[in-house]
Amino acid sequence: MFAQLIDIHYIYINNNKIIRAMNILDFAINYPDEESCRKKFKELRDQMGITCRHCNCKEHYWLQNKQAYECKRCHARQTLRSVTVMQHSNLPYRYWFVAMHLLTATKGSFSTAELQRQLGHKRYQPIWEVHS
Template sequence: MNILDFAIIYPDEESCRKKFKEQRDQMGVTCRHCNCKEHYWLENKQAYECKRCHSRQTLRSGTVMRHSNLPYRYWF
């Protein structure tokens, strides 16, 4: 993929975030507190919530991006 294709497919930060969420959902999310693999997505909080213990983790939690303030677009 060249830079022009990238700009068409991912024109903004939101499109990159959505694609990253799709990939994260395919891989699965595991609760870091109770190891449950079932979560709800809280759109208003932009976070996953564990169905068992109700702890929350952001989309970046558990990834190399966890402490980064860089936009998703930089990571793509």
């Protein structure tokens, strides 16, 4: 799913089509705010399809006021983040989009400390905790 967030651009040089991935400037133009990131993520979730975790039904409708999908059969709800890497995160969608872009657009690896620095996120909250 992360690779789908990076739109492909086509450039024509001397009548030859060259494929180019989205760069950071394109990214900033296409996803300028939290709402644009949320809309794109919802669009991708809709394309992939939603399956109810309770009854395996594939028919849902979107509850705009709750920002959640509701199963047509059992009425169980799923948030937009459910069953994704973002499930238990309170970080904004834009943070996730920037992180996904940086991780897929760079040739080398990207440390979590560098990612935190790039996002300007001062506090690190692990998704899980180790209890002894």
